[in-house]
Amino acid sequence: MLAGGHGNSNPNTNYLKSRGLWVAYSIGMLVLHLILLSIPPLSIPMAWTLTNQVHNAITFIVLHILKGVPWIPTDQGATSLLTHWEQIDEGRQFTKTRKFLTASPVLLFFLTCFYTVYEPHHFVANFLSVCLVTLPKLPLFHKVRLFGINKY
Amino acid sequence: MDILEPMYTLVFTELVPSFHVHLQVLLGLLVLWVLFKKSEKPGRPGKAGKSELDIINDWKPEPLVTPVPAKHRGLNAPVTKNQIAQHITVNGVKCLNFATNNYLALVNQQEIDDVAVAAIRKYGVGSCGPRGFFGTVDVHLELEEKLAQFMRTEAAVVYSYGFSTIASAIPAYAKRGDICFVDEAVNFSIQQGLVASRSHIKYFKHNDMMHLEQLLSEQAVLDRKNPKKAAKTRKFLIVEGLYNKTGEMCPLPEIVDLKNRHKVRLFIDESISFGTLGDTGRGITEYYNIPIEEIDLVMSSMEGSLGSIGGFCVGTTFVVEHQVLSGLGYCFSASLPPLLTVGATAALNLMDGNPDLVKELNEKCDQLHRLLHKSETLARYFRISGCRLSPVKHLFPLELKSGTENELQKIVDLCLQDGVALAVPAFQLNDVKFQTPSIRLTVNSKLEAQDMSKCLSTLEKTVIATFKPTSTS
Numbered sequence: 067m068l069a070g071g072h073g074n075s076n077p078n079t080n081y082l083k084s085r086g087l088w089v090a091y092s093i094g095m096l097v098l099h100l101i102l103l104s105i106p107p108l109s110i111p112m113a114w115t116l117t118n119q120v121h122n123a124i125t126f127i128v129l130h131i132l133k134g135v136p137w138i139p140t141d142q143g144a145t146s147l148l149t150h151w152e153q154i155d156e157g158r159q160f161t162k163t164r165k166f167l168t169a170s171p172v173l174l175f176f177l178t179c180f181y182t183v184y185e186p187h188h189f190v191a192n193f194l195s196v197c198l199v200t201l202p203k204l205p206l207f208h209k210v211r212l213f214g215i216n217k218y
Numbered sequence: 219m220d221i222l223e224p225m226y227t228l229v230f231t232e233l234v235p236s237f238h239v240h241l242q243v244l245l246g247l248l249v250l251w252v253l254f255k256k257s258e259k260p261g262r263p264g265k266a267g268k269s270e271l272d273i274i275n276d277w278k279p280e281p282l283v284t285p286v287p288a289k290h291r292g293l294n295a296p297v298t299k300n301q302i303a304q305h306i307t308v309n310g311v312k313c314l315n316f317a318t319n320n321y322l323a324l325v326n327q328q329e330i331d332d333v334a335v336a337a338i339r340k341y342g343v344g345s346c347g348p349r350g351f352f353g354t355v356d357v358h359l360e361l362e363e364k365l366a367q368f369m370r371t372e373a374a375v376v377y378s379y380g381f382s383t384i385a386s387a388i389p390a391y392a393k394r395g396d397i398c399f400v401d402e403a404v405n406f407s408i409q410q411g412l413v414a415s416r417s418h419i420k421y422f423k424h425n426d427m428m429h430l431e432q433l434l435s436e437q438a439v440l441d442r443k444n445p446k447k448a449a450k451t452r453k454f455l456i457v458e459g460l461y462n463k464t465g466e467m468c469p470l471p472e473i474v475d476l477k478n479r480h481k482v483r484l485f486i487d488e489s490i491s492f493g494t495l496g497d498t499g500r501g502i503t504e505y506y507n508i509p510i511e512e513i514d515l516v517m518s519s520m521e522g523s524l525g526s527i528g529g530f531c532v533g534t535t536f537v538v539e540h541q542v543l544s545g546l547g548y549c550f551s552a553s554l555p556p557l558l559t560v561g562a563t564a565a566l567n568l569m570d571g572n573p574d575l576v577k578e579l580n581e582k583c584d585q586l587h588r589l590l591h592k593s594e595t596l597a598r599y600f601r602i603s604g605c606r607l608s609p610v611k612h613l614f615p616l617e618l619k620s621g622t623e624n625e626l627q628k629i630v631d632l633c634l635q636d637g638v639a640l641a642v643p644a645f646q647l648n649d650v651k652f653q654t655p656s657i658r659l660t661v662n663s664k665l666e667a668q669d670m671s672k673c674l675s676t677l678e679k680t681v682i683a684t685f686k687p688t689s690t691s
Binding site: 146156162164169184 | 238241242245246248249252253255256257258259260389393394395396414415416446447449450543544549
């Protein structure tokens, strides 16, 4: 499959900028949470922790583990070693998309802390997962592969 | 208010240990810093601090056309009339044609011309679009099927221009970070394909298998040090069947052996060897009796033996079909005009039907080869390059001076006046490798023994006339 068009060879750089994406993203999170809430054996704190964990796991895999693009690239492999996060907005930092994607897991974490009533086990699990998705988003870690993990 | 109450109680009754609050405040500050940081604007790298107007004012346009010396060969190209076949009329002089690539002499065959004319009546002149976009006509599919069948491969893909066939097929597979091992005498289209691929290029000396093996072993050592990187790096070996720039044949058995030992992908450009080598013209694999499955991709132009325009790639379906979406020359240029396509099909049918065509050509190549090597005059000034069966022969001057190319051009011009058309290969400015000036002789199967002896005597005469004064003075 060839993607893009109109001078845009890599939709990974800009589809997150498209209209309504922030709303869709929030609705997705809400739906995930409601589904988890509707499972009878799960208590409310458990449902919140799971929402946080599942959300962070998905974003971590999609934004920070998978490299390259899912279609036949026309850039001779320029993005084949870059994660999705590094491709966003051609690698520019502090753009609106990046701000939104950085703030949303932290906001979710605050909500989760509140609804788990600061129970230590929940807190530790949620804090570790929010750190895992927030640290690689910092400009400091742009194109950095600690200990060569996920380098090639 | 009911909702907020648990929070107040939590905070003020100190149910929340203080490290929770600290960590949350820290995280909150980090996010605030990110949120309020000014976003980076898209811009050209390295132009920071300069306003747009400054950049515009600083810009000095380069001349559209740089001054060209009046003697430049581009301005004094020989003008030909009539169809270019066994004979060629240059500047009003009828010459024997040793200059253009028409190995099997299929250029002015009446039956090929007839089907081409019939195709114009049926399909019109152009195909009006790229292959994936209304440009595919039944004749393209027929030609591809016929080519795959003739070359005994699973699939074939046809391009509309010989140069772009090779220059598109290579970057369809080789990407940034990959490694290409390439003979240094490869033609310009392979070089352009390599530039477009953005991969690392490692040139080995012309037909020097020791050097190639050394480069491959060096790479194997690096691969053992970093196996993770090696697993993601594709390695290609790119050679020509018969080299356009030297007329030499590649030592395919050794190359296939190295390819299997070092697990590289082998691409062969058969632009010249297709239709000239092997008993039935199936190219270098048939000549060496090596199964074509050993070669990952065979690329060839149809502008040599087939006497048409365009090019093709053959290989397994899996490999070839990748080009339908990734070969830029296939995707983004108009398909081969139907008249040229049926011309190529008809030429291929002729080749398939009469294996004697190739045998005849091989005899002529051999004959000229022996004549050239017998000549003492040529041996004094030139190194004769080109293998016995190659239709392309090169005469490389033994001593190279700054004016050598002009001298060679002078020889060729004098031969033209005497009725023998030869060529001095022209190199592009950015053709980086193997730019040795030479006189090129191209054989076609319709040349007679007396034509060749006439060519040789004319050549010897002009060579003596050109070189004598300088060598005595």
